[in-house]
Amino acid sequence: MAKRSSKQFGVLAIKSKDKSQTYNRIRLTSKEKSELLIEGLVTIILLILLNLAMYMILVQIIQTSVSLESFTNRFMPSIYDAFYSPRAMIWKKPIFALMAVLDIAILYWRLIRRYKQMQQRHIISELHYISSGHYDHRIPFDLGGDLGKLIRSINALVDSTVEAIEEERRIEQSKDELITNVSHDIRTPLTSIIGYLGLIEERQYSSEEELLKYTHTAYLKSKQMKLLVDDLFEYTKVRQSNTPINLVTFDMQQLIAQVVVDFELDAQKKEVTIDFEPSPPSLLMSGDTEKLVRVFDNLLSNAIKYGTDGTQIIVISEKKENEVIITVKNDGKEIPKKSLDLLFDRFYRVEESRSQQTGGTGLGLAITQSIVDLHHGQIYATSEKGWTSFIIHLPLEQPNHSNN
Structure with missing residues (x-):
């Protein structure tokens, strides 16, 4: 997408802690500098006139307490006395000092206000640029105070919006x-x-x-x-993150043992042995048994179908701290490293011809991963030293989950 240069933005680049984002200080354009200068000159002129009027009024109040009519008649002749009489010298300097402080404060306030208005114009210009379709652009200004917070919030909002758009595209x-x-x-x-x-x-x-x-x-x-x-x-x-699961307390070792028994006949036909090594012999935990049975069905079925030239399948279930680690491994042909990270993608097949021969759908491991995710666990695969292993980590206790 098109990028606008710092000169076009009227900004001055500075270093940022975030290397992925270059932040800048706003540099006023010539026109804006002229506007700021005129604002200052007009303010100074108005302050001089206001100071003169306030000073003369104050002189009259201090020197006399006559009626309004007498005050009006004596206003013009009093100008000379106000500035040059010895009596006025006693209080004139403090009054001038106070007025000077007030004038500087007012001048500073008006210039800062006008400068912030210019900053806001730059921010609005950046927003229009982003809204015109340049979603990879971010407001690059490094400002403090509320404007700085506003810029960071806008950039965060654009980031989240772009991420949502990309996620929608991926979906x-x-x-x-x-x-x-x-x-x-x-x-x-x-x-x-x-x-x-x-x-x-x-x-x-x-x-x-x-x-x-x-x-x-x-x-x-x-x-x-x-x-x-x-x-x-x-x-x-x-695949739905809000899919309800029926949580029950069960013996994980007993459940795996039953699944292993169900696959013994299929394993014998393939001349493969299945060994189960529970540690400890009994292990109570919570989970959806129906869905977890599907996990072990898929893993054992894959080990029998795709463990080419293998003769042994070993299932190990062991407790470590607050989780159970279940390993289903076979000594068949190893899976290439480039395929390990893709195993859990739907419809992925390591060997296309082999999958067609065995009649697999390519969804088994994707379903397995989704069920493990629903149980707040983790599954991954390794293939080395003659063994291909699928390793599952499951917490012993599940957080509260809505039931069917």
Whole structure:
């Protein structure tokens, strides 16, 4: 975007503690300096006339206490006596000193007021510049007092507004990507279903065995679509920060042990062993058991499906201070470092061909992370020394949360 120079702003750059923002002192333009000079001259002239009038009135009050009519008749002849008579010399100097102090104070007040008005014009000019679409610009003036607070507040407001706009753009982009990915993943099995059902509709099969083969394939593709829709529904549900969770007190070690038992048959088919190492044997904590079961289902399912060439899965659950640390690791093929940080992105697949073969939706780890976030925990992955590990930190006690 276009930037305005310091000369165009009428400012003088100075160093700032914040290296990302250059602050400036306002430098008046020639026209503004002329306005300020005229303001000072006019003020001085008015003060001289006012001082003269006040001085003569004060002289008359001090020298005589006559009636108003006599005071008016003697006003003009008293000018000479007021300035040159010996009697006036006694009190004239203090009066002049007091008037001089008042004049300087008034002159200073009027110039400062006019200078602040000029500062406000510069600030308003900056605001108009930002409002015209230059959202990367900030008011660069370094001022004290209320104007300084106002500038900092405006800059903070612009920052938060820009951040909100960017967040809105990211959300819209994220929605578009979600629709694109879902459409792509649904279109593939749907095309197969339509194709095989079309063959059946046109009776292009030679035997009942071939007919059953077509219907079976269509059935499997339908299940794949249902899995994707279910995962998508679960993902959108747990992604909301205000998603209610049903908090109950349960034994984490017992819950994990039950999930491990449920996966033993699948592991045996893959010739993989699953070991569970609880420490301590029993560990009470609070959480939503239904959602946490989904977390361990996803992690164990991924370990079995994607732990290529692996023979062992180990689940470790241990208590440390006020949290439980759960590690699900397998000795399969390591995940490249560049992929570790992307594992929890929706629809991300380390190996595209492998994911299609296993039928994964690419939403499992994204759902897992969202559930862990709902429980105020943390999840991350490591892959080194022959082990790929998913590590979860969960607090033993959950803060108050609205229940369903």
